[in-house]
Amino acid sequence: MADTSLGTTAELRDPDYMPPLIKAVPLGIQHVMAMFVSNVTPAIIVAGAAGFGFGSNSPDFPELLYLIQMAMLFAGIATLLQTVTIGPVGARLPIVQGTSFAFLPIMIPLVAGQGVGALGALFTGCILGGLFHACLGTVIGRIRFALPPLVTGLVVTLIGLALVRVGIQYAAGGVPAIGTPEYGSALNWSAAGLVIVVTLALKFFARGLLAVSAVLIGILAGYLYAIAVGMLPLSDIAASWSNAAAFALPQPFRYGFEFSAAAVLGFCLMAIVSAIETVGDVSGIAKGGAGREATEAEITGATYADGLGTAVAGIFGGFPNTSFSQNVGLIAMTGVMSRHVVTIGAIFLILCGLVPKVGGVIRTVPIEVLGGGVIVMFGMVVAAGVSMLSDVVWNRRNMVIFATALSLGLGLQLEPGAVQYLPDWLRVLAVSGLLPAAAIAIGLNLLLPEEIGDEAPVPEPEGIPADAPRH
Template identity: 40%
Template sequence: MAKHSSSIDLVYGLDDKPRFSVAVFAALQHVLASFIGIITPTLIVGGVLGLGSEVPYLVSMALIVSGIGTFIQARRIGPVGSGLLCVQGTSFAFLSSILAAGFIVKGNGGGPDEILSTIFGVCFLAAFVEIFLSRFIEKLRHIITPVVTGTIITLIGLSLIKVSMTDIAGGFGAPDMGAPVNLALAGLVLITIVIFNRFQMHMLRLSAVIIGLSLGFVVAWSIGKVDFSGLSDLSLIAIPVPFKYGFSFDLAAFLPIAIIYVITALETTGDLTANSMVSKQPVDGPIYIRRIKAGVLADGVNSAIASTLNSLPMTTFSQNNGVIQLTGVASRHVALFIAAILALLGLFPIIGGVLQQMPKPVLGGATLIMFGTVAMAGVKIIAEAGLNRRNMLITAISIGMGLGVAGVPEVLSAMPDDIKNIIGSPLTIGALSAIFLNLLLPHHLDAAPHAASEHAGAQAESAESSEDGRAMTAATVSSTAK
C-alpha cells in the first residue's frame, strides 16, 4: 500500500491551501465526476414510485445535503468527519430496499406524501445503525466477511436490473412499452458510455455516464420525447424543510435498509482507505483507525441529516479518488468549494425539473451498466474471497433465495402479511441467509480428514488474505456501486 501511495505525485497535500482558481477548478472536476451519481437514485425512485411533482424538490435536496455532507466529512466537526477530500452523495446500494419500502406503502393505498414519510422516517432511524457500528468498525469484518459482502452486493445489482430494463422499454405503465424508438435511445446511451470508457484520457472515462446521458437527452428532445412545458410552475428557490412529508415507520421497510447501512459502513472503510492512500496519509496505526471511525460516523450522521432534509441515504464516493490522482490536489479545503457548488445547484428546483424530463429509456441505458457493474463487483469480491465449497454454498443458497422470492413471490403466499413483507425482500432474505450461514458453517468444510496440515495452512492463508484485502475489497464495491 505504501508503495502505491508514494507513486502518486501531489501538488497540494491534505492540509495545503491551494489558490482560489486552482481550488475552484479542482472542485468543478469533483462535481462533474459525482453529479450523476448524486441525482440518479432520486430520479429512479421518483419515476418508479410515481412521485411526480415532488421530484424537482427531491433532486434539489439531494444536491444540498450532498454539499452539507461533503463539508462535514472534510471539515471535521468534533469526532465527526475523516478530514479527507471526500465527496458525499446518494448511495445506489439502498435503491432496491427503498423501492420495496415505497411499494409497501403504495400497496396499502398511500400516496406520495405517505411514501416519502415512510422512506425518510425509516432511513433516519436506520442511520443510527451505522452511527453505532462506527465505534467498533474494525471488529465488524469478523461477522460481515467478504463472501457475505459480495453476496449482498451481487443481490443489490441483480435486483435492480429489472428497474433498468423496464426503463429501457419505456418506463412503468408507459403506453409505448418496448417501442423501437425507446430501445434505440437506450442503445445510443449504452454504446456512448462504452466508447468513452475505452478512452485513455482519465477525465473522459470519469465523464462517460454524463456524456452518454447528455447525448441521449439531446437526441430525445430533438425527436419530441422531452416536454419542458411544466417548468414554469416550479418555484424559484428550494428551501429545505425538515421532514416536509412527515415521519412514519414500518418494520418491514426498516430491516433491509438497516442491513444496507451495515454494508455501507464497510464500503466507507474501503473508500477512506483508498482516499488515504492517494492523499499520502497513513493506512494503518492509531491515526488511520481514528480517521476511519470518524469517517464512518460522518457517513451515518450525514445520512440522518439527509433523511431529515428529505433526501436518500448518503455515502462516500470513491470515483473522486480518481480525480485526486488526476489533478494531484488532495487538499481537504477543496471540499469546501465542492460543498458550496453542490448546495448552490440544489437551491434551484429548475435543475431537478429539467432532469426529471429525461426520458426513461435514456436513464435506463445508463443504469443498466451501473447496476450490472454493481452485480459484477459483488461477484469479484466473492471470487477474491475464494471459491471453495463453503463460500460457494453460502453464495448459492443466499442468491438463490433472494432471486427466488423475487421471481416467485407466491412462494410466501401462505405467510402472514407482516412476515411476508419482511422476508419477501430479496435483499433481506439473501442477506440474512448469507450472515447466518457464514456464522454457522465450519471453516474446515473443504478439508479432507487426512489433510489436516494442508487445511491449517490454507485457513491461515485465507484469513491473512481476507484481512489484508478487506479495505481494497470494500473500495472495489463502492467504486462501482455509486
C-alpha cells in the same frame, strides 16, 4: 499521474493542502460531474416506484422536484461533514458522499404504487437507520470480521442484480408504459442505446474529464437526441423551468413521521453493509491518494459522518448517503488528495440543491435516456460485486455459503409471491432479497466450521487455466 503544476508530490498527498484556486475549482466540479447522475437517479427511481406522474402538469411534479433537490443538497452537506468535520464526525479526507443505490431494493417495496403517502414511513426509517449507522462508528473495527469479501461481494452483486430490471424497464419506456404499443419500441431503445454507446466510447477511448464524466455526457447526448427526434418537446422543458422556483429551502418532516418496522429494520440492516462499504472507500482513498493505511480515527469519523448525514437527510426528505466509490478512483487518477477540493464540489452541490430549477431540468430527461445511463451504472454495481468476490478462496465451504444465500436471495426477488403470507413488515424485507441473502451468508460464515474451508479449492473446469483473470 498527478499534475505536478498543482504542487509538490508531498503537498498533493496531504489532505490539508489547498491547490491554487484557479485549479481547485475545476477539480472540485470534476468530482461533482463524476457522481451527479448516480446521485439523483435513486430519487427518480423511488418516485417512479411510488407512482409519481413525471409531467410538469402532474400534481406530483413539485414532490419529484423536491426529492431531486434534496438529493443534491444533502449529498453536499454530507460531503462537508467528511471534509470539514464537526468534532469526531468526519474523516477530514476527500470523501464524496451521495445517495446510495444499496438501499433501493429496500425502498422500492416500501413505496411501490403508494404515492406520496408512503414517503413518511420511508424517511422515518432513513432517520432511525442513519442514527444506527452513526452508532456503528464505535464498533466498526470489531464487526468487520463478520463481513468478509464473500458476504460483501454477494450483497453488492445482489444490489446490482435487483436493479438491472429497472434499467431495462426505463430503457423500454418506463413502468407506466408496460403493455402499451410504445413500450420497447425502436425509438425508445435508440435513445437508450445512444447513451450506452457514447458512455462506453468515452470510458474506453477518452481520458481525463471526458472519461470521468462518461455517463453524464452520454445522458446529455441522449437528451439532445430525444429533442431532435421529437421525444422531448421544447415546450416541456420550458414548462418545467418556469414551474420550478428559483430558490427554495428544505422543509423538515415534509412527509411526516410514520413508524414502520419494515422500514426501520431494513434501513438498520443495510446500514451495516453501507458502513463496511465506507470503510473500504476510506481505505482506498488513504492508499491511493496518500500511499498509507487509513487510521482508526479516519474510519470511525467517516462512519459517524455517513450515519449522521443520512439521518439529517431523512429529516428533510433526503435519501441515505454513502461514500461514492467512483470518486475514490478519481483521486487515485488525479493524484490530488486535498479535502478542500472536494469541499468546493460540495458547495457546488449545495447551491444546486437550493435551486429547484436545476431539478426541473433534470426531471425533463426522458425515462428512456435515463435507462441507458442506469443500465451501465447498475451493471457496474454487479461488476463491483464480482470484483469483490474474486478475492474469495473458492473452496467447497464458501461455495455452499454463496450458493445457498444467492439462491434464496435472488429467488425471493424474482418470485415475491412465494412469501405472500408473511406479515407485511417481514414480507417487504424478504422480497428485497438482500437482507435474507446477507443474513444467510453471515450466519453460515460464522457457524460453518473452518475445517471444511481447509480443503483444496475446487478445480477449474478443463481448458481454463488456473491463473485466468476472473474479472
